[in-house]
Amino acid sequence: MTVLDIKDLHVSVKTDDETSGEKEILRGVTLTIRSGETHAIMGPNGSGKSTLAYSIAGHPKYKITSGSVTLDGQDVLTMTVDQRARAGLFLAMQYPVEVPGVSVANFLRTAKTAIDGEAPKLRTWVKDVNTALDQLNLDPSFAQRSVNEGFSGGEKKRHEIAQLELLNPRVAVLDETDSGLDIDALKIVAEGVNRFRRQEDKGVLLITHYTRILRYIEPDFVHVFVAGRIADEGGPELAEQLEAEGYDKYVKAAAAAAVG
Amino acid sequence: MTAVADALEMERVESHLHPEGSFDVDDHEVPTGREEIWRFTPLKRLRGLHRDAPLDGSGVGAEYDAPEGVVVERVEAGSPVLGSSGFVPNDRIAARVWHEAGERYAVTIPADTEVERPVVITLTGTDTEHATATHVVITAGVHSRVTVVLRFVGSATLADNVEVVVGDGAEVTVVSIDDWADDAVHVGHRHAMVGRDARFKHVDVTFGGDVVRHDTTAEYAGPGGEVEMLGLYFADAGQHFEHRLFVDHTAPKTKSHVLYKGALQGDRAHTVWIGNVLIRKAAEGIETYEENRNLVLTDGCQADSVPNLEIETGEIKGAGHASATARFDDEQLFYLRSRGISDDEARRLVLHGFFEDLIRRIAVPEIEDGLRKTVEAELAKNLIEADVVVEEAV
Numbered sequence: 139m140t141v142l143d144i145k146d147l148h149v150s151v152k153t154d155d156e157t158s159g160e161k162e163i164l165r166g167v168t169l170t171i172r173s174g175e176t177h178a179i180m181g182p183n184g185s186g187k188s189t190l191a192y193s194i195a196g197h198p199k200y201k202i203t204s205g206s207v208t209l210d211g212q213d214v215l216t217m218t219v220d221q222r223a224r225a226g227l228f229l230a231m232q233y234p235v236e237v238p239g240v241s242v243a244n245f246l247r248t249a250k251t252a253i254d255g256e257a258p259k260l261r262t263w264v265k266d267v268n269t270a271l272d273q274l275n276l277d278p279s280f281a282q283r284s285v286n287e288g289f290s291g292g293e294k295k296r297h298e299i300a301q302l303e304l305l306n307p308r309v310a311v312l313d314e315t316d317s318g319l320d321i322d323a324l325k326i327v328a329e330g331v332n333r334f335r336r337q338e339d340k341g342v343l344l345i346t347h348y349t350r351i352l353r354y355i356e357p358d359f360v361h362v363f364v365a366g367r368i369a370d371e372g373g374p375e376l377a378e379q380l381e382a383e384g385y386d387k388y389v390k391a392a393a394a395a396a397v398g
Numbered sequence: 399m400t401a402v403a404d405a406l407e408m409e410r411v412e413s414h415l416h417p418e419g420s421f422d423v424d425d426h427e428v429p430t431g432r433e434e435i436w437r438f439t440p441l442k443r444l445r446g447l448h449r450d451a452p453l454d455g456s457g458v459g460a461e462y463d464a465p466e467g468v469v470v471e472r473v474e475a476g477s478p479v480l481g482s483s484g485f486v487p488n489d490r491i492a493a494r495v496w497h498e499a500g501e502r503y504a505v506t507i508p509a510d511t512e513v514e515r516p517v518v519i520t521l522t523g524t525d526t527e528h529a530t531a532t533h534v535v536i537t538a539g540v541h542s543r544v545t546v547v548l549r550f551v552g553s554a555t556l557a558d559n560v561e562v563v564v565g566d567g568a569e570v571t572v573v574s575i576d577d578w579a580d581d582a583v584h585v586g587h588r589h590a591m592v593g594r595d596a597r598f599k600h601v602d603v604t605f606g607g608d609v610v611r612h613d614t615t616a617e618y619a620g621p622g623g624e625v626e627m628l629g630l631y632f633a634d635a636g637q638h639f640e641h642r643l644f645v646d647h648t649a650p651k652t653k654s655h656v657l658y659k660g661a662l663q664g665d666r667a668h669t670v671w672i673g674n675v676l677i678r679k680a681a682e683g684i685e686t687y688e689e690n691r692n693l694v695l696t697d698g699c700q701a702d703s704v705p706n707l708e709i710e711t712g713e714i715k716g717a718g719h720a721s722a723t724a725r726f727d728d729e730q731l732f733y734l735r736s737r738g739i740s741d742d743e744a745r746r747l748v749l750h751g752f753f754e755d756l757i758r759r760i761a762v763p764e765i766e767d768g769l770r771k772t773v774e775a776e777l778a779k780n781l782i783e784a785d786v787v788v789e790e791a792v
C-alpha cells in the first residue's frame with residue numbers, strides 16, 4: 139500500500155523578472171492518492187496544474203511556502219529531485235526536455251540503474267526496452283536517437299510512457315500526456331498507462347485539460363482545479379458534467395472569491 | 399589550373415583578417431598585448447617566446463610510430479620542403495621558429511599510398527626552463543590517404559610550426575592532442591595547403607598546459623578542396639587555451655566546416671576562439687560554416703568567441719557562423735534527475751552529450767574512447783567541488 143499525501147500545499151514561482159520576485163500559484167492544495175487509485179485533475183490553462191506536478195517532482199523553479207507532501211509518511215519536500223524518483227515518484231512531463239548527444243538507450247539504462255541501485259541484466263533489459271518501445275509503436279531505432287531531440291509531439295509523449303513502464307514507479311504523475319495526440323496515439327498512450335495501473339500497488343495522478351483521455355483511462359476520482367486550488371471533487375460523473383458545462387462556473391466563482 | 403593560379407595571384411588583396419606574413423623576425427614587433435592578434439593572450443606567461451627567449455632548448459623529445467610507406471626524416475634549415483605549404487610566418491613567434499627551430503622533420507606519404515593505421519608522433523616535454531622550437535612538414539602525395547596524430551605530453555615551453563601539404567585528391571587527417579602537464583606553454587602554428595579535390599581534416603584537442611595558443615590556417619591550391627577543422631577543449635582553473643583559425647578560400651568550389659566545442663571549469667579558466675574565414679573574389683561557389691560552442695561549468699571562467707566572415711564575392715553557395723556560450727541547462731538536469739539520475743551523473747551525461755556529435759565527426763577510432771574518458775576524467779576533477787556548491791544553493 140502506497141500513499142502520496144499532499145496537504146495544504148502553497149507554492150510560489152520564482153519569476154524571471156528579478157524585481158517582482160515571486161508569484162503565488164498554488165493556494166492550498168490537499169489531495170491523497172492511494173495505490174490502486176487513479177485521480178484526474180482537470181482545470182483550465184494557467185490554473186496551476188503543472189505547478190502542482192513540478193512541485194511534487196521538485197523542480198527548482200518552484201518554491202514551497204507551506205504545506206507538506208509525503209510518500210508513505212516520508213517527507214518528499216526535503217528530498218532532492220533524484221531522491222524523489224528513487225523513492226517511487228514519476229512525472230511524465232507536459233514538455234519533455236531535449237538532451238542532445240545522449241541516446242535514449244543510454245538514458246534509459248542510466249535511469250534504470252539509478253532507480254534500482256544496480257545495473258539491469260543486459261539480456262532481459264534489451265528485451266524489456268524493445269518491448270516497451272514496440273508497445274508504444276516506437277521503432278527499435280528510436281533507442282539510438284538523442285533524448286527528445288527532433289521527436290514529434292506524439293513521440294515525446296510515447297517516450298514518456300515508455301519510461302513510465304520501464305522505470306515502473308509507485309506513483310505516476312502524468313501532466314497533459316494527452317495533449318497534442320491524435321486519437322490513435324492517445325489510445326496507445328492510454329493502453330500504456332492502463333498496463334501500468336493494472337499492476338498491484340500503483341497510484342496515478344492524471345492531469346488533463348480535456349475529458350477525452352478519461353474515456354480510455356477511467357478515473358476513480360475527479361478534481362476540478364481552478365486558480366491554484368481544488369474547487370470541486372467527485373467521481374467519474376464530474377468529468378461528464380465538465381464535458382457538458384466547461385469550467386466557467388468554477389472560474390467565475392474563483393474570480394468572485396478573489397475580489398471578495 | 400593555370401587560370402586559377404593566375405586568378406589567385408591577382409586576387410591577393412589586403413584583408414583585415416589576414417595580416418601579410420613575413421619571414422623576417424624584425425618585421426614582427428614584440429607584441430605589447432594591445433594588438434588585435436595578441437589582446438587575449440597572457441603574454442607574461444609565454445616565458446619570453448614572443449620576445450627573444452632563446453629557443454635552443456632540447457626539452458622536447460620526439461618518438462614516432464610510422465607505418466610502412468611513411469618516411470620520417472630530419473631536414474636542415476633551408477631545405478625546400480620547409481615552406482612548401484605556402485606557410486609564411488604571420489607573427490613573431492612563428493617567424494622565430496622558422497629561423498631558430500632546433501629540430502626540423504619531414505613526414506612524407508608517397509602518392510597513391512593508403513596508410514591503414516595512424517602515424518603517431520609523441521612529443522614529450524621534460525624541461526620548461528629552456529624553450530624549444532620545432533618545425534614539421536607533413537606532405538601527403540596525390541591521392542594518398544593518411545592520419546597523423548601529434549601528441550604532446552609532459553612539461554615544456556614549446557613553439558612549433560607544422561605545415562601540411564595535401565596533394566590533389568588526397569585525404570589527410572591531422573590530430574593534435576595537447577595533453578600536457580599543468581606547467582607547459584605551447585604556441586603552435588599550423589598551416590595547410592589543400593590540393594584540388596583534396597580533403598583535409600584538422601582535429602585539435604586541448605586538455606593540458608598552462609597556456610596553449612594555436613594558430614591554424616588553411617588555403618586551397620585548387621578548386622574542389624574541403625577543409626574540416628574540429629576542436630575539443632577542456633580548460634580547468636587557470637588554464638588559457640586559445641585557438642585562432644583562418645580559412646582562406648582562395649579557390650572556387652571549395653568547402654570549409656569549422657566546429658570547436660569546449661568546456662570550462664574553475665577559477666580563471668579562459669578560452670579564446672577566433673574563427674576567421676575569408677572568401678576571395680576567385681572563390682565562387684564555395685560553402686563555409688563555422689561554429690563554436692562553450693559550456694561553462696562553474697563561476698569564474700571566461701570564454702571568448704569571435705567568428706569573422708569576410709566575403710569578397712556574392713557568388714557563393716553558402717556561408718554562415720554560430721557562436722554560443724552557455725551553462726548547464728537547468729531544465730535538462732531536472733529532466734534527467736526526475737528519472738532518478740544523480741546530479742553528478744546528470745552533469746556527466748549532458749557533458750558527454752555536448753561533445754558526442756563532435757567526437758563522432760572526428761571519426762578517428764584510435765582516439766575516440768580516449769577522448770570520452772579524458773572528458774569524463776576532467777569533469778570528475780571538479781564534481782566534488784561542484785557538489786558543495788549545489789548543496790549550498792538548495
Ligand SMILES: Nc1ncnc2c1ncn2[C@@H]1O[C@H](COP(=O)(O)OP(=O)(O)O)[C@@H](O)[C@H]1O
Pocket residue numbers: 151152153154161163181182183184185186187188189190199
Ligand atoms: N516561471 C514562471 N514565471 C511566471 N509565471 C509563471 C511561471 N511558471 C508558471 N507561471 C504562471 O503560473 C500559473 C500556472 O501555470 P501552470 O502551472 O503551468 O498552469 P497549467 O499547467 O494549469 O496550465 C500561470 O498563470 C503561469 O503563467
Ligand SMILES: [Mg+2]
Pocket residue numbers: 187188189232313314
Ligand atoms: Mg500545464
